[in-house]
Amino acid sequence: MAQENVKLLGVLGSPFVCRVQIALKLKGVEYEFVAQDLQNKSEELLKYNPIHKKVPVLVHNEKPINESLVIVEYIDEAWKGKSILPTDPYQRALARFWAKFIDDKVFGAAWKSIFTIDENEREKNVKEAQKAFQFLEDELKGKFFGGEKFGFVDIAAVYITFWIPMLQEIAGLELLTNEKFPKLCKWNQEFLSEPTIKESLPPRDPIFAFFKGLYEKIRASAK
Amino acid sequence: MAEEDVKLLGVLGSPFVCRVQIALKLKGVEYQFVPQDLQNKSEELLKYNPIHKKVPVLVHNEKPINESLIIVEYIDEAWKGKSILPADPYQRALARFWAKFIDDKVFIAAWKSVFTVDKNEREKNVEEVHEAFQILEDELKGKFFGGEEFGFVDIAAVNIAFWVPLIQEVAGLQLLTNEKFPKLYKWSQEFMNQPTIKECLPPRDPIFGFFKSRYENLLASAN
Numbered sequence: 273m274a275q276e277n278v279k280l281l282g283v284l285g286s287p288f289v290c291r292v293q294i295a296l297k298l299k300g301v302e303y304e305f306v307a308q309d310l311q312n313k314s315e316e317l318l319k320y321n322p323i324h325k326k327v328p329v330l331v332h333n334e335k336p337i338n339e340s341l342v343i344v345e346y347i348d349e350a351w352k353g354k355s356i357l358p359t360d361p362y363q364r365a366l367a368r369f370w371a372k373f374i375d376d377k378v379f380g381a382a383w384k385s386i387f388t389i390d391e392n393e394r395e396k397n398v399k400e401a402q403k404a405f406q407f408l409e410d411e412l413k414g415k416f417f418g419g420e421k422f423g424f425v426d427i428a429a430v431y432i433t434f435w436i437p438m439l440q441e442i443a444g445l446e447l448l449t450n451e452k453f454p455k456l457c458k459w460n461q462e463f464l465s466e467p468t469i470k471e472s473l474p475p476r477d478p479i480f481a482f483f484k485g486l487y488e489k490i491r492a493s494a495k
Numbered sequence: 496m497a498e499e500d501v502k503l504l505g506v507l508g509s510p511f512v513c514r515v516q517i518a519l520k521l522k523g524v525e526y527q528f529v530p531q532d533l534q535n536k537s538e539e540l541l542k543y544n545p546i547h548k549k550v551p552v553l554v555h556n557e558k559p560i561n562e563s564l565i566i567v568e569y570i571d572e573a574w575k576g577k578s579i580l581p582a583d584p585y586q587r588a589l590a591r592f593w594a595k596f597i598d599d600k601v602f603i604a605a606w607k608s609v610f611t612v613d614k615n616e617r618e619k620n621v622e623e624v625h626e627a628f629q630i631l632e633d634e635l636k637g638k639f640f641g642g643e644e645f646g647f648v649d650i651a652a653v654n655i656a657f658w659v660p661l662i663q664e665v666a667g668l669q670l671l672t673n674e675k676f677p678k679l680y681k682w683s684q685e686f687m688n689q690p691t692i693k694e695c696l697p698p699r700d701p702i703f704g705f706f707k708s709r710y711e712n713l714l715a716s717a718n
Binding site for chain 1: 546555558560561562565566568569572573584585587588589591592595596630
């Protein structure tokens with residue numbers, strides 16, 4: 273490919289950034305990871321994402337793209353190689369539906385299950401997260417959401433693979449268990465074993481320590 | 496086209512359903528509109544959208560697709576004819592970004608600006624809507640968000656053109672005005688004048704009546 277300048281503005285430990293890293297790795301795209309400090313946002317971040325001021329931001333030949341799933345679709349369309357979304361329009365619509373489902377129904381509820389002090393709020397969110405997991409459990413027909421090979425929905429669901437087991441361990445919660453969601457847990461293991469995924473995940477210990485610190489801080493401030 | 500069976504489960508007066516109707520009309524797709532009673536959901540709706548139980552649902556040869564923007568992308572990919580999304584990957588990413596922005600930042604805030612009793616809540620939401628409109632105002636470079644012809648983002652923004660003026664009148668609010676947002680206002684007039692759009696919009700009076708009584712009920716129940 274001719275002069276390609278690809279930068280990814282992100283933070284280590286963000287599942288949204290990780291989605292993009294997986295997509296770039298799958299396509300064999302070389303890029304520069306530009307680590308951000310979200311407590312002290314860089315001029316570069318504010319320039320490339322003035323509206324939301326968030327990561328990830330992919331900058332391709334000076335052109336910024338925001339929102340992790342929008343970026344993943346862009347990567348699929350801009351570079352040849354392994355397909356991330358299916359080719360059939362109906363399968364594509366289903367993939368987009370499930371990725372949106374994960375964004376809307378899993379993230380918020382899972383986060384609030386862990387980082388909420390109020391018992392009732394927490395219980396309500398645990399129920400919501402588990403309801404979402406049940407839908408995903410019922411949806412999983414093969415090895416991956418994408419079929420024999422992982423695809424768009426699996427990448428969207430990376431949060432469930434790496435972050436949720438970690439967060440639930442920190443909070444001593446049982447959100448995703450083998451008893452309740454055997455297919456989803458099996459998918460977890462399979463997905464985590466994929467070389468592309470393994471190489472795109474952040475190191476466990478520092479991320480665990482970060483969330484543990486956050487969890488303890490929140491509980492301390494509630495007293 | 497061979498045997499095509501296309502059904503749209505919807506309600507008159509939903510901007511989300513309207514998006515899909517515009518896309519179907521643009522592609523010249525013949526379909527059956529199956530009106531739904533959302534207070535008393537049909538078996539058909541629950542069968543085709545068991546997870547969210549919402550409209551619109553497009554059913555194409557017995558295969559259901561949910562979520563209005565996903566349906567619009569599906570329509571663009573499944574049928575030839577006028578393109579809804581641009582061809583260039585970067586332009587497509589921008590279109591998806593802006594459609595998502597409208598979904599996330601305009602709909603709920605606009606609704607809550609009108610249908611909230613608490614004055615502070617209302618003011619906060621009016622401010623949010625104004626902020627979102629300013630961002631769209633700055634983004635609008637040509638006649639439409641899609642350029643010389645309307646496209647994905649314009650279709651996504653149909654609620655701003657038709658519904659916002661209605662609900663702001665119901666509540667005596669100034670959300671979208673020519674003084675504050677001249678480009679956006681002009682866009683709304685141009686857009687609603689397009690024959691394809693005009694033919695897809697619901698009749699104004701019954702929808703106005705519906706929102707007006709809803710608003711009055713809300714105020715009455717708060718007193």
